[in-house]
Amino acid sequence: MPELPEVETIARGLAQRVRGDKIEAVWIGEKPEPLKSTAQDIVDALEGTAIVSVRRVGKQIVFDLEAEGAKPKMRQWIVHLGMTGRMLVVSHGTAIENHTHAVVTLASGRELRFVDPRRFGRLSVRRESDFQGSGVEPLEIGAAEFIRLFCKRSSPIKAALLNQKLLHGVGNIYADEALFRAGIRPRRRANALTRAQLTKLHWSIQEVLREAIALGGSSVSDYVDANGEKGFFQLRHHVYLRTGQPCHVCRTPIRRITVGGRGTHYCPKCQK
DNA sequence: ACTATTTCCTGGATGC
DNA sequence: TGCATCCAGGAAATAG
Numbered sequence: 001m002p003e004l005p006e007v008e009t010i011a012r013g014l015a016q017r018v019r020g021d022k023i024e025a026v027w028i029g030e031k032p033e034p035l036k037s038t039a040q041d042i043v044d045a046l047e048g049t050a051i052v053s054v055r056r057v058g059k060q061i062v063f064d065l066e067a068e069g070a071k072p073k074m075r076q077w078i079v080h081l082g083m084t085g086r087m088l089v090v091s092h093g094t095a096i097e098n099h100t101h102a103v104v105t106l107a108s109g110r111e112l113r114f115v116d117p118r119r120f121g122r123l124s125v126r127r128e129s130d131f132q133g134s135g136v137e138p139l140e141i142g143a144a145e146f147i148r149l150f151c152k153r154s155s156p157i158k159a160a161l162l163n164q165k166l167l168h169g170v171g172n173i174y175a176d177e178a179l180f181r182a183g184i185r186p187r188r189r190a191n192a193l194t195r196a197q198l199t200k201l202h203w204s205i206q207e208v209l210r211e212a213i214a215l216g217g218s219s220v221s222d223y224v225d226a227n228g229e230k231g232f233f234q235l236r237h238h239v240y241l242r243t244g245q246p247c248h249v250c251r252t253p254i255r256r257i258t259v260g261g262r263g264t265h266y267c268p269k270c271q272k
Numbered sequence: 273a274c275t276a277t278t279t280c281c282t283g284g285a286t287g288c
Numbered sequence: 289t290g291c292a293t294c295c296a297g298g299a300a301a302t303a304g
Contacts, residue, residue: 003298
């Protein structure tokens with residue numbers, strides 16, 4: 001499932017490949033689920049624009065589009081990949097694969113295709129040019145602000161980390177991995193953690209995200225980047241999906257529990 | 273204002 | 289082998 005490092009990798013790859021290209025036509029599939037805006041709004045916002053940049057905000061891909069001579073010159077196409085969403089760049093004529101929900105024809109003769117079997121992904125458009133996610137970027141936040149964000153929360157720290165209104169971009173993989181590195185059990189209440197523990201956690205989150213970005217993200221299930229390449233960070237996971245396997249530090253079997261309705265993995269000896 | 277729970281979706285794994 | 293059931297999870301919706 002694409003989280004911050006995966007979306008960052010995908011957005012960078014997309015930027016490299018389609019920045020400067022022009023959108024000539026847009027096709028939106030029948031299934032309404034993947035849309036937050038109406039299909040017509042998306043078509044109207046995209047057609048005839050130039051792709052100025054592609055970037056990541058939280059777990060979302062933002063295409064900054066510039067329209068010629070239109071009232072709001074700048075608009076954004078926002079893509080959330082959900083669990084299984086993929087954004088492909090293919091040459092015109094490539095066979096349409098199953099679960100393709102949108103096809104964007106580019107002036108260069110290629111197409112951007114949104115494919116998402118599970119349909120947890122979402123497409124939307126914005127006319128303003130100042131799109132911001134609801135939370136704070138984990139790689140930009142300082143330790144003091146991080147502590148302020150979490151120290152009053154009574155929910156389990158893992159559930160708080162997954163709350164995109166607080167911090168955005170951290171999902172199940174990196175929440176588990178950061179908590180392991182910080183030596184904190186996922187069920188600990190956020191407001192029961194010491195300042196030192198929250199400081200450590202802040203550092204661990206930034207460390208694990210930076211390492212994952214450097215390796216192109218984690219390829220679990222069917223994640224691939226804009227070039228169809230797999231990431232390599234899954235080889236560095238200490239706890240995620242390692243239930244029953246020995247901890248890399250102390251050899252204790254990794255345990256799996258449910259926190260906030262999510263599969264959660266931790267080392268019962270290294271994490272307190 | 274929070275927190276907890278349910279819901280959406282399909283493919284792959286598991287069970288009988 | 290075949291069919292049914294379960295499970296994965298981001299985030300919105302709903303309930304408490």
